Amino acid sequence: MTGAGLAAAPGRAAVLPAWARFAARRTLAAAAVLWAAATTAYVALLLAPGDTVDILVGDGPDTPGIRAGIVAEWGLDRPQVVQYLSYLWRLLHGDLGRSYQLQRGVADVLAGQVGPTAQLTLAAAGVGVTLACVIATATAGRGRLARGAASAAELASVSVPPFLIGIVLLAVFSFTLGWFPVSGAEGARALVLPALALGLPIAGVLGQVLRGGLERALEQPFAVTARARGLTERALVTRHALRHALLPAVTLAGWFTGTLLGGAVITEALFGRPGLGQVAMRAVTGRDMPVVMAVVLLSAVVYVTVSTLLDLAYRVIDPRTRG
Amino acid sequence: MTAVHGSADARPSAAAPAGPLVAVEDLRVSFGAAEVVRGVSLSVAPGECVALVGESGSGKSVTARSLLGLAGPGAAVRAAAFSVAGRDALAFREPDWRRLRGSFAGLVLQDALGSLDPLRTAAAEIGEVLSVHGVVPRRARAARVLELLAAAGVPEPALRAGQRPHELSGGLRQRVLIASAVAAGPRLIIADEPTTALDVTVQARILRLLAERRAEGTALLLISHDLAVVASVADRVLVLRDGQVVEQGPTRDVLSSPAHPYTRSLLAAVPSAATRGARLSDGPPPPPRRPPGGDVPVLAATGLVRSHGPRRAVGGVSFALRPGETLGVVGESGSGKTTLARLVLGLLDPDAGEVTLHGRPWSGVRERARRPLRPSIQLVSQNPLDSFDPRHTVGRLVAEPLRLPRRERRARVLDLLERVGLPPGTAARHPRELSGGQRQRVAIARALGPRPAVLVCDEPVSALDVSVQAQVLDLLAELQAERGLAMLFISHDLGVVRHVSDRVLVMKDGEAVEEGDVEEVFLRPRHPYTRALVAAVPRLPPARPSRPAPSPSYDHPERSRTS
Incomplete structure (x- = not known):
């Protein structure tokens, strides 16, 4: 806090501009979080009951050759500290290890799956944010009927679990109307229903938060000043109020990253799409520890990246938060 | 202090067409069942400064905002006659109001409440008025903003234009508000508590700035709880209480020889040198005060x-x-x-x-x-x-x-x-x-x-x-x-x-x-x-000597008995 106060003082003689110092601080913090995630995964492996080699083999084929490979890769014949440090060293070089069940490198297993999952989650986030913005700006401060209808729709989309939304969407648009494919990941049409199933609950929550924020902003004195300049309500919402309403919405975005990743597992299963969700499911049920550890690390990377970006977004939206 | 004499007649009449800028008769504003403005009549002539004075809840702000069609959501506004800019405001629809806001009348609100958008720069706020009303072409807008800031007495306008409210002092924020209110060259400024919560020296400068605008021919409707502020700028004053005008007239008459008990009690309540040792509100005379004693400080x-x-x-x-x-x-x-x-x-x-x-x-x-x-x-x-x-x-x-x-x-x-x-x-x-x-x-x-x-x-x-x-x-x-x-x-x-x-x-x-x-x-x-x-x-102006009341200043025994 005092740091922020000092930085705000005029005539500061810092070596780096404020944003660069902020970015440096955030990057350091992000690295620390990733290190903690990697270490947690490692400790989980150590604490799991049974021999480490047995755990790493999992349900896969078990031959003396494979066992020797595991011992060599993980350095299990060397001291604990060396094992841990060499694990980190491998991660630092982007080596996620080897899945002994699939007989392939973990990075190789994941590589083909990241794309479809990224497509799905980004599309869902897009659907959620767009719908929320449109509905909130269209209904904020409007008549009771419009707000009531939007509110009810939002409540429904939040309370119904995504898989049920998915099933209903499938039943109506694929089985009955035949507009969209039932499963698969070929082409944009196959993306529509899964993105809706995953994005609608986000639209619901985000829409409510945005409308609340808009309505609060529209009651502020500066809204009266803006109206007194001759602005239309629409201009008032888009030029002034929306930016204020975005602040709580950005905070929520951190939360829905988790929803998206978790929801992707179910949505991918339901719509028969390839993706990280499918891989994670198989790895967990098949006790393929190297893959599970890699998925944990990957989600940590996504989380850290998203939250860093959101912090930066906060500073762009609200200059008062710049230290 | 130059504004104490009625100026509507003193001002060259050629400066503006005849007829008041705004005139309303029997204005009534209610929110649901609660009527907060109950039959206010008021008019502002070109170049005139009219003050609405009252305490919180007197309906002064709602009255002023109604003149711009901004009484607020859920407000029902009625009037026997209502003209703004020479047109019948009773027939106005939202777009009619919008065209007048900013261009015909500018609104200056109290800065302390957050009347500037905290996320936007001073230049964006002022430039908005210019763009909404198409005052100057887009290319000339930035330069015009700097001129307006300079005219509002903002030092270093180029620096201040890029700053946001949290980087500006209260006095500067109020100046930015005034600059944005006058950007489209309105003939009327409605200022709602423009100096409240400002330091006294800053207040004096803001009042001087408003007086300058008036000297250039802009009419001013000033809303204030502060009688002394009103005394220094207004030609006429209306005293509001519970949504009704209890007294009105030339500022000097109302403040130095108030006719209504409420005005008298308001004036009596203002603390000053003259009120030392006396009660400001109604009640029995104060108990005698022991002189501060003891050599040992507590x-x-x-x-x-x-x-x-x-x-x-x-x-x-x-x-x-x-x-x-x-x-x-x-x-x-x-x-x-x-x-x-x-x-x-x-x-x-x-x-x-x-x-x-x-x-x-x-x-x-x-x-x-x-x-x-x-x-x-x-x-x-x-x-x-x-x-x-x-x-x-x-x-x-x-x-x-x-x-x-x-x-x-x-x-x-x-x-x-x-x-x-x-x-x-x-x-x-x-x-x-x-x-x-x-x-x-x-x-x-x-x-x-x-x-x-x-x-x-x-x-x-x-x-x-x-x-x-x-x-x-x-x-x-x-x-x-x-x-x-x-x-x-x-x-x-x-x-x-x-x-x-x-x-x-x-x-x-x-x-x-x-x-x-x-x-x-x-x-x-x-x-x-x-x-x-x-x-x-x-x-405040001194009480008028011609009045039968003997006291030369707002003296206490007389005043504590009023109302």
Whole structure:
């Protein structure tokens, strides 16, 4: 806090501009979080009951050759500290290890799956944010009927679990109307229903938060000043109020990253799409520890990246938060 | 002060077409079942300055905003006749209003409430008016914004244009608001409490700026609770109470020989040198006050220094407060008044210097050593609501500092509430349900509970209407007379300080620039800063000598009987 106060003082003689110092601080913090995630995964492996080699083999084929490979890769014949440090060293070089069940490198297993999952989650986030913005700006401060209808729709989309939304969407648009494919990941049409199933609950929550924020902003004195300049309500919402309403919405975005990743597992299963969700499911049920550890690390990377970006977004939206 | 004579006739009539800019008859505004404006008639002629005066809830702001079609959501506005810019406003639809807002009439709101969008730069806010009304082509907009800022008296306009409200001082924000209100060259400025919460010297500059706009022919509708502010700029004044005009006329007549009892009581409630030792509100005459006595100061500070980071908030302040005495502390925002209060209360430790309470060391000792003495120094703050736990009842709030067995506690709480003029039923209520004046009474009751010798009052009446302020000041005076309380009375309002204080300490940038007997300091200020402060205070015109009432100033016995 005092740091922020000092930085705000005029005539500061810092070596780096404020944003660069902020970015440096955030990057350091992000690295620390990733290190903690990697270490947690490692400790989980150590604490799991049974021999480490047995755990790493999992349900896969078990031959003396494979066992020797595991011992060599993980350095299990060397001291604990060396094992841990060499694990980190491998991660630092982007080596996620080897899945002994699939007989392939973990990075190789994941590589083909990241794309479809990224497509799905980004599309869902897009659907959620767009719908929320449109509905909130269209209904904020409007008549009771419009707000009531939007509110009810939002409540429904939040309370119904995504898989049920998915099933209903499938039943109506694929089985009955035949507009969209039932499963698969070929082409944009196959993306529509899964993105809706995953994005609608986000639209619901985000829409409510945005409308609340808009309505609060529209009651502020500066809204009266803006109206007194001759602005239309629409201009008032888009030029002034929306930016204020975005602040709580950005905070929520951190939360829905988790929803998206978790929801992707179910949505991918339901719509028969390839993706990280499918891989994670198989790895967990098949006790393929190297893959599970890699998925944990990957989600940590996504989380850290998203939250860093959101912090930066906060500073762009609200200059008062710049230290 | 140049504006005291009626100017509608003094002004060259060629400057504007005939007919008022706005005229409304029997204006009624209601929100649901509550009618907040009940039959107000008013008109503003070109170049004229009309003031709406009233306390909170009098309907003055709603009246003013109705003139722009901005009474608010859910407001039902009716009138017998309503013309704006020569057109029938009763037939207006939203787009009609919108075309007039900003271009025909600009609205200046009180800055302290956040009337500028905190996320946007000054240039964006002013430029918006230019773009909405297409005043200048887009290319010329940035240059025009700088001109407007300069015309509004903003120094370094190029720097300020890129800054946001949190980077600007209160005075600069108010100037930006004015610049944006006049950007499209309106013929009428509606200013709603444009100087409230500003320091007195800043207020003087803002009033001068508004007077300049008027000199250029812009009409002004000024809304204020402050009669003295109105006196210095308005041609005509309308006094509002409960949504009705109780009195109107040329400013000088209304303020120097008020006809309505409410106007008289409003004027009587204004504290000043003339009201010293007298009641400001209705009631029995105050009890005689014991002269402050004793050579041993109850509270003393020597060479207090305290810095916040690199900034020196208090730099070497000394004073002594004798039992039963009131020491006023005046100064503008940022002068270190509140830091001084915290040092004195033992809530902050000084970097250098010393505070003694009852002759014993008070600063620089451990809290454990301070605690037994804590009851003898208590605080009344500006905004009591913030100092109350919102979930506690009034009874619990007042009981908290009392060290009494449970059985006696309740009786003592009721006693204290009665003493500050609150009914016993108040004990069961929550602070949020009370009015501002009642809350301040609760805060005083809580401060009195531990039977203090010193009361530190930090801007105790700044958030109150003038009539409520009068009651609270009277209450403090009574309590002081009764109990021989010593008071450290911090205020930015020179009139209030002059009314209550025996001696006064003038602070600037953390230093005490002048100290002495209150009349001596105000009548013969030695330090240039004190002189500037005293000169900046807007004054009420003296009561008219031709009136049968004998008193040459607003004198007390006459006034305490009014209404």
